[in-house]
Ligand SMILES: Nc1ncnc2c1ncn2[C@@H]1O[C@H](COP(=O)(O)OP(=O)(O)OP(=O)(O)O)[C@@H](O)[C@H]1O
């Protein structure tokens with residue numbers, strides 16, 4: 001059966017720095033996979049290459065049967081890939097509802113008019129922002145901005161969702177809500193690639209993990225096994241703990 | 243052929259000189275100054291007045307016009323730019339504000355020049371005797387212009403790359419956020435940089451006026467060329483400005499000689515576009 | 530604007546009818562003033578169509594305006610008038626496409642710089658063409674139009690421009706533009722082809738500006754490059770749109786009306802000092818917007834919605 005996302009031999013350098021070196025992995029449809037690694041290991045860079053924000057210096061990215069390696073971000077989005085950003089990026093001059101409407105109007109499936117307004121409300125309700133579509137983004141709390149960004153990503157009805165530390169910076173009760181939300185998506189059969197530092201979330205959500213360090217994949221497999229490997233612990237915590 | 247190379251270098255030398263001024267203003271003071279060319283033109287007219295009414299020779303005029311350019315720019319920075327810098331929430335906002343304000347300034351300076359000198363072409367004759375250079379005759383004033391440009395550019399490069407003070411300015415250009423952490427007064431650096439830029443514009447004006455005709459409305463073209471040189475050279479790069487300036491001068495002279503003098507600006511634009519598409523960060527810009 | 534379309538449209542139509550009837554009742558001088566004002570209302574609105582939401586400050590208004598006027602000067606005896614206008618629009622469109630394709634994928638500041646010199650470039654190139662290829666310098670426009678005929682055409686163009694601006698504001702395209710102005714990266718990831726949207730808007734805006742120049746051309750009778758490529762036109766358009774607020778449908782128009790009257794009075798009373806006053810006035814306008822022009826745009830936008 002075909003993979004939802006297949007990445008082979010991905011390469012990226014910034015000047016002298018090799019940020020991503022020969023990275024390959026794949027996601028089966030409906031799978032929620034964690035992409036882990038210490039700070040600066042190249043996780044966001046991989047996300048950026050998948051979503052088309054950065055050009056690849058080598059390797060290929062396939063979404064189902066389609067080669068999206070060289071596609072610009074808007075075309076990748078139309079192929080059914082949606083993402084959130086490591087630092088939330090709300091559009092300040094749009095209302096909460098318009099932020100979400102944007103990906104409905106231009107995303108994977110295009111909606112406009114009354115039908116789009118209903119869908120906006122539906123997405124907002126799903127992330128827990130029911131009835132707040134007319135508010136200014138600047139009035140939202142941090143978690144609500146994160147929720148809105150999730151609603152914006154979901155509004156394009158993606159086939160693949162890229163979450164870059166979407167759960168970071170939440171307090172314990174918010175974290176619980178966030179994990180529930182992703183689990184809900186999992187229940188709906190969404191394929192998710194999840195960059196995360198919070199182990200509690202990784203254990204709860206990801207059946208499988210890929211661990212990167214200094215631009216390379218150093219471990220891959222079922223979460224419990226991978227997280228127990230000495231190489232992974234060493235990459236995260238340094239030599240002393242190995 | 244050789245004649246055109248020499249003339250191209252003369253023109254290019256002045257472009258490099260004024261572009262250094264603009265790149266310092268933009269790179270360090272973060273002001274995109276659209277009235278830069280009008281400062282040059284004002285200096286041209288200043289030199290012209292000194293020469294034709296007081297018989298002061300343009301080289302001596304430097305001693306009057308350049309400090310004036312420095313002082314005027316300092317004043318403009320204090321009165322107009324500083325409030326904009328203080329209130330700008332981001333670099334992008336400052337860029338837009340400074341573009342708009344200096345666009346206004348351009349019209350104001352031009353208006354003043356038009357009142358005093360009218361809209362016609364002006365020039366004066368100074369050192370117009372041919373000098374033999376490698377078998378071709380070149381006007382003495384052009385050679386002098388080239389010499390002056392090179393000397394001043396060399397002094398500036400030395401100051402920027404060898405002195406403590408130059409290092410401070412470069413630090414602000416490279417890392418405006420962290421420079422204050424090292425005890426650098428960024429406000430003072432910006433003010434000084436803007437004023438030095440003005441002084442260089444004035445120098446350029448004096449030099450240009452020795453061998454070219456000028457009009458009160460000619461500032462736009464100078465600004466444009468200086469901007470193009472800055473972008474081609476890489477924002478904030480002084481060596482880049484020098485190379486790009488010389489290149490532009492040569493391109494312009496050759497187009498004027500072998501294609502048509504009326505198409506020089508078009509040629510400059512073409513070079514600009516092609517290089518921008520091939521190397522978006524300029525010849526010497528960092529990726 | 531907060532008015533409902535069901536009220537706003539009849540009101541706008543009534544105002545339009547009154548304005549159209551005006552030349553029949555007022556002296557020719559005032560028709561001339563109305564004409565100039567309508568020209569600038571259209572220019573400022575068309576300018577803001579692109580530059581307002583994208584924040585790409587275009588300084589090239591007069592490049593397109595001048596091209597429009599010049600095309601009419603060249604073709605007015607060769608083709609029937611509607612075809613002349615059509616040609617002008619087409620040439621303006623092609624020029625805008627060329628400029629947009631080469632600069633809009635780059636950072637905004639390159640676009641500003643490029644447009645800054647564009648009018649001068651076009652002026653020099655047209656002059657060169659006339660001197661070397663066609664051996665003419667200066668042309669005559671012989672069209673049987675009086676002031677009010679030109680005024681009526683401009684009024685129609687102004688109405689169309691406002692209508693386009695209104696329609697874009699309500700459309701998917703309008704949403705895309707606002708998003709691009711906020712954050713291009715997010716806009717692109719939402720599925721918007723950012724370069725194409727910018728290009729489309731720039732071309733629409735530039736074509737309208739070209740048409741203003743084309744329609745106004747018969748006013749001059751005699752046309753040469755230095756007349757129609759006068760940089761003051763770019764400058765005034767910019768001030769008007771900024772003063773009125775480039776993010777609102779009626780903003781540029783509301784900025785254009787008082788400033789046009791002021792400029793008209795200034796240019797008559799202080800012909801020699803016009804340029805200085807214009808420059809200082811402009812600096813003042815940038816200054817009275819205390820959080821910067823961008824923030825002012827945002828304020829107006831939030832104020833307008835709340
Ligand atoms: N646009 C860029 N230009 C230059 N270097 C970059 C760029 N983006 C990332 N890098 C560098 O590439 C490396 C990988 O960065 P990346 O953001 O992918 O790490 P990460 O795994 O997401 O880290 P974190 O957990 O901190 O988010 C880092 O050394 C970073 O400094």
Ligand SMILES: [Mg+2]
Nearest residue numbers: 043044045086
């Ligand atoms: Mg990251």
